[in-house]
Amino acid sequence: MITLLTDFGYQDVYVGILHGMICRINPNVPIVDLTHGIPPQDCYTASFQLRQATPYFPTDTIHVVVVDPGVGSSRRGVAIQTTQGILVGPDNGCFTGVIDQAKIIQAVALTNSKYWATSIPSHTFHGRDIFAPVAAHLVLGIDLTALGHLINPDLLVRLPGLETVETPSGWCGHLQAIDHFGNLISTLPGSLCHPTATVTYQNLALPMATTYSDVPPQHPVALIGSHGWLEIALNQGHAAQQYNAQIGDIVYLNLS
């Protein structure tokens, strides 16, 4: 199986072209569109979103990411075999989230043009010319090491994360993502949260709840989200709009 995660949006045929390139090489492979709504060139959000998805796919899935501000420059293309699937895309940090939580088995730089769509790829669309064809060949059973030379996994580009630090009364983290529902997803792992903890965000002091409807509609609530992070939400409302939330905003978890 192949998944696709890009910043291509939904108005052009760029996503359709990726599907076409895969189907030409391997017409029977199932393709899942994770999302094509990553903000343009936003490797940080790509990393966060991919990290959320990989645990729910078979471990032999090929995950292709095309969020690629440096396309055509010297940034390299990579394929990374991990315990949560094989990752294919630019080496620009968009795999940071997955390689934080999974184990890397081996990684290669994509230098063997035999598995590309053309030996002279375009300078602006490596998703079409390199990453999608490479993924289709991997599903056909090509060995990872046929795609190029092995590289040191420690040298893969990793994005710096937002800091989470211990405080006298608990932990201090940040908002790392805002989802379609306007829910605010922090960097604080749910494993840190006790049922008696409280959460401070802006001027709110919130006890930990279990689900959205533990509070009346349009009231704020803190809970462990489905992704495993501490989340702040507005029941049946849009917390991000209500609180003018920004990625990076500080969130305190108070344990005492």
Place this chain on the structure above:
Amino acid sequence: MITLLTDFGYQDVYVGILHGMICRINPNVPIVDLTHGIPPQDCYTASFQLRQATPYFPTDTIHVVVVDPGVGSSRRGVAIQTTQGILVGPDNGCFTGVIDQAKIIQAVALTNSKYWATSIPSHTFHGRDIFAPVAAHLVLGIDLTALGHLINPDLLVRLPGLETVETPSGWCGHLQAIDHFGNLISTLPGSLCHPTATVTYQNLALPMATTYSDVPPQHPVALIGSHGWLEIALNQGHAAQQYNAQIGDIVYLNLS
């Protein structure tokens, strides 16, 4: 076959995760995304949209709906076998439209955790943990009654509809939906409309037409839409913007 209809939008990987959960259990089942653009928590629109789609699918299709403001509360999850497919999702009224137009064969509450992704599901994402896995198992041939205990179909939650009443000169209905094109879809069934009828909406008095291009571009037109309801449109324009239309607006059908 499985279809998915949610309010997840297109920016996150929540939809992709549903696909992953299904493929892990049943890698070969075709999955159709009906839409993921239902407004957040809007069971009424979910019901309207699903009702439009089910007649065009094979009768053994599994239709999964995840529009679920009460997730994690005491609202139950259900699977409903009907003459228009098996419906899987929360019992919150989002199936009202289909069970209005189809015959219910049997219904169960989803209580058997054997067919869930985990025996302890999250409190906020039953689409991933319960509904998608249950659908994948149904396609594998699991009997509906294995999923939980039978429930009385009369007790399924139904959303109240907008009233349609007879008047001295015809019928009075409401706008029940506005589509992507800005077309205004009323609650008045096309079967009530005679070719000589006229339609009154706001200050417009419109004869019945057959198709959009029966009037010049940007002119209003009343016709029986592809869904079978009386519809008001602006040929090659956006009626909802032009008339500042709202769900619930009154529409008269004049037969005399």
Place this chain on the structure above:
Amino acid sequence: MITLLTDFGYQDVYVGILHGMICRINPNVPIVDLTHGIPPQDCYTASFQLRQATPYFPTDTIHVVVVDPGVGSSRRGVAIQTTQGILVGPDNGCFTGVIDQAKIIQAVALTNSKYWATSIPSHTFHGRDIFAPVAAHLVLGIDLTALGHLINPDLLVRLPGLETVETPSGWCGHLQAIDHFGNLISTLPGSLCHPTATVTYQNLALPMATTYSDVPPQHPVALIGSHGWLEIALNQGHAAQQYNAQIGDIVYLNLS
């Protein structure tokens, strides 16, 4: 394989219904959604987008377009066999781009209702009632000529293009499209561009570059895009917003 390209957007189930109609006739055919984000009734953009995609699909692919302002009028439905796949949809110019670049083998008017969903189609949704069913039958191996009578390919509707003319110093073209990234795609073929050429757009004079990151972030750049046209972009920015660009804007290519 079948591809779909429409102006249906992502909020309604109209796209899902096309999938259902195809699966009822032919449950195993892979379906690729090229895009459903064509602006409503915009045959010009449909033509541009389809033209970009067809070269990347197998030549026996069926490409269905439903951008159909004249649905239900006397405009005819057609199936056109070309060297870049079979095109199915309304004869309103949306195939102009493909038939400009591919060779037409034969074309038929869709008059044989045996291959429609119903012998009395709706007046407003021929995608559902005619084009999707016809495509599904074509994949099953029905001969093109069974779908209706042969028509003269020279009489297919073609949209007028934006003019590209030679000037004393090079070429004068126009913007023909703006993509999701805000990149400005001109009518000037990349084959006209020499490495030493310069491009004039609004008050900008730009040397030809190879890729976006040849200039610093937020700086303008001219290059040959992945589609093969001369393109003007803002590295990691949105050129269309920055320059308030409009389709039709003049672009000069200076060769001397």
